[in-house]
Structures are given as structure tokens and as C-alpha cells.
Amino acid sequence: MMENSTGPAQRLEWPVTMFVEALKDAVATMAGITMESVDESFLTGEATMGGMMVLQGDPSAVLMILADQPSVAAIVTNMTGIDSGELTIEDLRDGLSELVNMVAGTVRGRLAGSGNRFKLSSPLAVTGEHLAVYAKRHVECSLSRFVAGDIWLELKIFYI
Amino acid sequence: MPMEPIMSGGGNSMRMLSIDDSSVVRKIIRMAAEVLEFELVEAEDGFEGLAKLDELGGQVDIILLDWNMPGMNGLEVLKRLKQNEKTKRIPVMMVTTESQKENIVEAVKAGAAHYMIKPFTMEELTKKIMECLGRGTI
Numbered sequence: 001m002m003e004n005s006t007g008p009a010q011r012l013e014w015p016v017t018m019f020v021e022a023l024k025d026a027v028a029t030m031a032g033i034t035m036e037s038v039d040e041s042f043l044t045g046e047a048t049m050g051g052m053m054v055l056q057g058d059p060s061a062v063l064m065i066l067a068d069q070p071s072v073a074a075i076v077t078n079m080t081g082i083d084s085g086e087l088t089i090e091d092l093r094d095g096l097s098e099l100v101n102m103v104a105g106t107v108r109g110r111l112a113g114s115g116n117r118f119k120l121s122s123p124l125a126v127t128g129e130h131l132a133v134y135a136k137r138h139v140e141c142s143l144s145r146f147v148a149g150d151i152w153l154e155l156k157i158f159y160i
Numbered sequence: 161m162p163m164e165p166i167m168s169g170g171g172n173s174m175r176m177l178s179i180d181d182s183s184v185v186r187k188i189i190r191m192a193a194e195v196l197e198f199e200l201v202e203a204e205d206g207f208e209g210l211a212k213l214d215e216l217g218g219q220v221d222i223i224l225l226d227w228n229m230p231g232m233n234g235l236e237v238l239k240r241l242k243q244n245e246k247t248k249r250i251p252v253m254m255v256t257t258e259s260q261k262e263n264i265v266e267a268v269k270a271g272a273a274h275y276m277i278k279p280f281t282m283e284e285l286t287k288k289i290m291e292c293l294g295r296g297t298i
Contacts, residue, residue: 030280102257
């Protein structure tokens with residue numbers, strides 16, 4: 001497994017591996033797709049969709065899953081059994097939001113016993129060309145990338 | 161993942177109500193209803209779910225209920241269902257990402273018959289639905 005970080009990663013406090021495992025588990029369980037971790041330098045396409053949630057705790061963070069539309073469509077198709085041509089953009093946004101929700105919910109449940117608690121916002125989704133997320137230089141961010149054939153996902157955690 | 165219908169004869173005559181604000185989760189539950197050959201009624205939130213139940217005179221065999229929904233959350237819907245003579249005996253299965261123990265305890269105390277934590281496979285979902293109906297494993 002390769003989790004990659006940008007910025008001064010030594011102060012990160014959230015267990016990134018938990019989020020990575022939760023994402024892989026959610027996609028495998030709900031869609032039957034095995035995502036493999038790849039290095040940060042692995043070239044992915046341009047993100048056109050993003051799902052996000054705010055994790056309010058100590059520290060607080062923004063959890064994001066970024067992908068291109070075909071990747072999201074492939075995952076939602078496998079989740080629902082509905083052909084990708086019949087899925088609407090709302091279905092794709094909703095599916096990506098659900099995926100973020102499952103990842104955050106899974107980690108919150110696993111951390112509950114350790115006293116490391118956080119509140120979750122409602123999931124949000126963004127779409128658009130050339131989608132990119134910019135943060136202030138002091139905002140630490142962990143980045144993990146995953147692929148399964150032509151499907152790719154990025155998991156980002158911004159410590160706000 | 162899609163599955164073939166597994167109940168023979170199509171004579172279950174079961175009606176399932178899905179209350180979930182996620183269109184994708186409702187589609188997954190729709191697929192489960194097809195596998196089980198159940199009639200499915202769908203609602204996008206708690207208010208719509210309670211209204212549809214009222215229209216049906218409470219004639220629903222099982223309710224699959226999301227927790228986090230706009231307007232009225234699933235726990236509040238559950239409490240209202242259990243306070244209503246027409247609906248209090250309908251088994252309710254929470255389908256949610258809320259995996260913390262206190263949430264599960266709270267839902268069970270409020271009358272939830274089963275608790276399904278996302279993510280889940282189609283096999284797990286259909287099995288839980290049948291267990292919730294007292295039909296054991298499929």
C-alpha cells in the first residue's frame with residue numbers, strides 16, 4: 001500500500017490508512033471492483049467530479065474523492081446494475097456522495113472506541129472541467145491514488 | 161452487484177417501502193426488490209415515506225429506512241412509525257453509514273428490527289431483509 005502525502009506529512013494525525021482501507025472496502029463491497037493503490041506519480045486523468053465531507057474534530061479535515069466521470073459511472077453502474085448510459089449526472093453525483101459518506105462513516109465507526117471522535121457534515125458533490133482543489137500552503141494534505149483498469153480515484157484529506 | 165431473482169414463483173406478495181434521500185441507494189434497494197420479487201414503494205424523505213404509508217393504510221410488510229435525511233431524520237421517522245397503531249408492527253430495517261454502537265442501540269431502543277451498515281453486498285442486503293421478515297436465510 002502506498003499512501004502519498006503532499007506538504008509536511010509528519011504532523012498528520014488522522015489515520016490515513018483507515019480511509020484508504022475504507023474506500024477500497026466500499027468500492028469492492030458495493031461495486032465488486034478491486035481498487036489498487038498506486039504511487040502519487042502514477043498519471044491519472046483529469047478530475048471532473050468530486051465528492052466531499054467535512055470531518056469536524058481534532059483536527060478537522062475535508063475528505064475528498066476525485067475522479068473523472070467515466071470512473072464514477074463505472075462504479076455506480078456496478079453498484080446499481082443500471083447501464084451507464086441510463087445513469088443521469090445526478091445519479092453520478094449521488095453515487096460519489098454516497099461513497100464519501102460510506103468512507104467517512106466507516107472510519108468514524110472504527111475510531112469511536114478509541115476516543116477519536118468527529119462529526120460529519122452532509123456529503124457534497126462538485127462537477128466541472130479542469131476540477132482542481134487549491135489550499136493555503138500551510139494546509140496539510142494527504143493524497144492516495146487508486147486504479148482498477150481504466151477506473152481511477154483520488155482520495156484527499158485536507159487538514160483545515 | 162446484480163443478481164438473478166432467487167425467489168421462485170413470484171408469489172411472495174410482499175410490499176417493501178424504501179425511504180432514502182439517495183437515488184443510488186434507492187436503485188440498489190430496487191435491485192434487491194427485483195431479486196426478491198417484492199413490490200417496492202419508494203420515498204425520498206421521511207415526510208414522503210409517512211405520507212405514502214398513510215395512502216397505503218399501513219399495508220407494507222417491511223420498511224428500509226435511511227438515518228441521515230433532510231427535514232426529518234430516520235430516527236424521528238422510526239419513532240413516529242412506532243407511535244402509530246397502523247404502522248407500529250411493520251419491521252423496520254435501518255440502512256445507514258451510522259456504524260457507532262450508540263446509534264445502533266438508539267435505533268433498536270426506538271424499535272428498529274434490524275440494522276444494515278453501508279457498505280454491503282446485494283447478498284447481505286437480501287439476506288437481512290429476509291431475516292427481518294422472519295423468513296430466515298434465503
